[in-house]
Amino acid sequence: MDKLLSYYCEHCGHSFDHAEQEIIECPKCFWTSAIKKRDGVSAGSTPPDTEPAVLKGKKQSPAWISMRVVFGIVMAGLFLAGLFVTVRNPSFVNFFKQSTAGLLRQERLKTPSEAPESAGSRPEPQPALEDYLAQLTSVMDLVIPRSPDPDEAGILAKKVSLKTGLNENLPSAPFSLEDFKSYITSQEKFYKVLLPRSYKKSLEKLFKEQYLSAQQAFEAGQLLEARNFWVHSLAYPLYSNDPRKHKGVALKMLQSFTNDTLSKIGALNLILVQQQYREREKQMSEAYVQWTDRIKNADWETAWNRIPALLKNAEALEGEPSDRAAAAAYPPVIRQIDPDIAAALMDILGTASPSLADFSEMQRDVLAKQAVLQALRPEGLKEQKNFYENGMAAVRGKDWKRAAEEFGKVRFPKDYAADAARKAGIVKKIESLEAESGPKVSIA
Structure with a gap:
């Protein structure tokens, strides 16, 4: 079982334990970029003691503990006495009031753009709809008929021989x-x-x-x-x-x-x-x-x-x-x-x-060649090209659901199907973004 370490989120301030891995998500705000590890602290343990070693040794002495208590009481008394005398001074009271009023006035006049922005409050940049749509403008052409690529040609050139169990030889030579x-x-x-x-x-x-x-x-x-x-x-x-x-x-x-x-x-x-x-x-x-x-x-x-x-x-x-x-x-x-x-x-x-x-x-061998022939026969290629073109037509009409369906029907050739799959993924993202913000773009 992986060892749990202690982490905290700079975005929401939430602390939690998690196994060490490359990407960790905050269970409260779901951010991943604001996660920090508490160095040296394992799950379920307290932060390491940072008190000087000289004081650690004196903790074991009752006389030293009593001396610290008395010292603390004396220092607290001196602080309170000084504070009482200062507050009773009218000049100090006027200074305190003026300073406080000035700070409040500056805070009210400060615009939102002037407020400091923490590292954890900045949202991660998301691609705009226009960026996705720009990726749909390219159209891959499918030439019919097409020639096999080197990998396909290798499969088609292979031949196998039938291994028969026939043995027409006699077990021994005949007598003369x-x-x-x-x-x-x-x-x-x-x-x-x-x-x-x-x-x-x-x-x-x-x-x-x-x-x-x-x-x-x-x-x-x-x-x-x-x-x-x-x-x-x-x-x-x-x-x-x-x-x-x-x-x-x-x-x-x-x-x-x-x-x-x-x-x-x-x-x-x-x-x-x-x-x-x-x-x-x-x-x-x-x-x-x-x-x-x-x-x-x-x-x-x-x-x-x-x-x-x-x-x-x-x-x-x-x-x-x-x-x-x-x-x-x-x-x-x-x-x-x-x-x-x-x-x-x-x-x-x-x-x-x-x-x-x-x-x-x-x-x-027949099945391997069948897969290649499927991507070479003109009738099959015409069908695949029709699926692809229907997908592009749906993109121009902003019918994202139909575009994804049509692109998803493209199975071959390999490069053609890969481009269709990429476009299907893009239109699904556009459909999701428009569902959140409403349609704001048009297709050229």
């Missing part, structure tokens, strides 16, 4: 035929099991017909076909009619390859789900580029009219997609795949909702 053959050989060495030549030929045939076809389709952008080919590549031929032996030997040796293929299928499922959203994101990005081209060509009105659609489409995309989505169903060949592998395929068919593009930066 040589890679696949080397993989089979390494697994035979690791498990110390030699697969029959005929079985390896069947695996290689399946790889060339399905796996390599999937790779070619992916590179061609045929994502659904690529996924279906990779699904088909998991329909391994039976190593043995005994399911346990088939699982324990062939599927065990192919497990790493199977997992890698499943990861590719899962990635494609997600990409397929994303495609419908990415297409709309692409359209949104293209619409933004076309919009900025309109701005670059100074086509302010067209750019302004396209803003609502841009913002609406961005908001619509932000609300998608649903929590869970699924890619297109697998081909019938899934029934020929080992049940455990088929179950894994079904698990990755339903994917988590795809990541959405981040539209926030683009939306902020």
Whole structure:
């Protein structure tokens, strides 16, 4: 809490306590220029004792106190005796009467202009109505069309790129035929099991017909076909009619390859789900580029009219997609795949909702440009100029209330709006002053 200090007003003589600050107002007369601080005196305390230190020490002695009382009585007696003798003297009485009468006569003859004026009694100078009206004579012109100022040009020149969540890359590079053959050989060495030549030929045939076809389709952008080919590549031929032996030997040796293929299928499922959203994101990005081209060509009105659609489409995309989505169903060949592998395929068919593009930066950029375009489009400028001119017409007609209302409607451009706001403040002051003293001026 701020420390309170003791102040007094030279204007009305009022004393009060107040926290120390640059401007303090008297609570009685509301003056601020006549406030003085009592040096060294805090709120609630008495002024400091200024009696000499030599006397302070003697206050503690009863003999000294008695001596002072006796001395005072003696001096009072001498003063009264002298006064009695003087008053009894006729010459003194006549002198006193003449002096008093002269002073009273001079006071009656003194004019008000000769009376001394205290510093606190002088009122603070206030601007005259003519001074305020002189500030309304200047008129700021608004050129239509206008060019953007440097700050506005910087905002309009800025471009943002749409940050999409799309990832069309596979989690790992596809196998080549040589890679696949080397993989089979390494697994035979690791498990110390030699697969029959005929079985390896069947695996290689399946790889060339399905796996390599999937790779070619992916590179061609045929994502659904690529996924279906990779699904088909998991329909391994039976190593043995005994399911346990088939699982324990062939599927065990192919497990790493199977997992890698499943990861590719899962990635494609997600990409397929994303495609419908990415297409709309692409359209949104293209619409933004076309919009900025309109701005670059100074086509302010067209750019302004396209803003609502841009913002609406961005908001619509932000609300998608649903929590869970699924890619297109697998081909019938899934029934020929080992049940455990088929179950894994079904698990990755339903994917988590795809990541959405981040539209926030683009939306902020559109809103920033919208504020600039508002101050550039001719139709909007004409409206603002009309408000300003209506305000000036109201000033000439001394309709202060309407002038303030019209000036208050001006919102852009920045300098134009600032001048209108200044004039609105002036006419409000004029309206207040005329309400106190009555209209005394005219507008040229």
